[in-house]
Amino acid sequence: MPIPIYESAEDYLEAILIIQQEKGVAHSIDIAEHLHYSKASVSVAMKKLRENGYISMEKDGALKLLEPGREIAERIYERHQVLTNFFVSIGVDPETAAKDACKVEHDLSEITFEKLKADIATR
Numbered sequence: 001m002p003i004p005i006y007e008s009a010e011d012y013l014e015a016i017l018i019i020q021q022e023k024g025v026a027h028s029i030d031i032a033e034h035l036h037y038s039k040a041s042v043s044v045a046m047k048k049l050r051e052n053g054y055i056s057m058e059k060d061g062a063l064k065l066l067e068p069g070r071e072i073a074e075r076i077y078e079r080h081q082v083l084t085n086f087f088v089s090i091g092v093d094p095e096t097a098a099k100d101a102c103k104v105e106h107d108l109s110e111i112t113f114e115k116l117k118a119d120i121a122t123r
Contacts, residue, residue: 005054007106010076011035012045013054016063017073026063079105082117089120 015034019026032042046063049055054069065073080101087097108116 005072008045009049009054010072010106011102012042012049013065013069013073014076014080016055016065017070017077020065027061028063031063076105079108079113082113082120083108086116086120 012031012035015031016026019030019034023030028042028046029039031037031046032039035042046055046057049069050057053066054072056064056066058064080098083101083104084094084097087100088094092100
């Protein structure tokens, strides 16, 4: 079972992962732009994530997911993708599906998520 973590921290870690996949490297400014948060808010959050061992910061300001942070980011991102695709498959428009997936991805139990994935796989 993953270490308990706040929803906002999950969002930050997921954003780092997505930006790294898109650009190869993530900086705090990228996170602020991606999440539409202030640079100051992102700075505070990055400090907390570093202190808790989820990320590290290179000398050039590049953010690196450490193993605990990567595990959380990948788990949340998988949930986001699966839920978005599921919502679209039942007729929800892609923009609404993505927004709803963001809301659900944090609160859905592991049992329900695994059952949903299994159901999707058998379709």
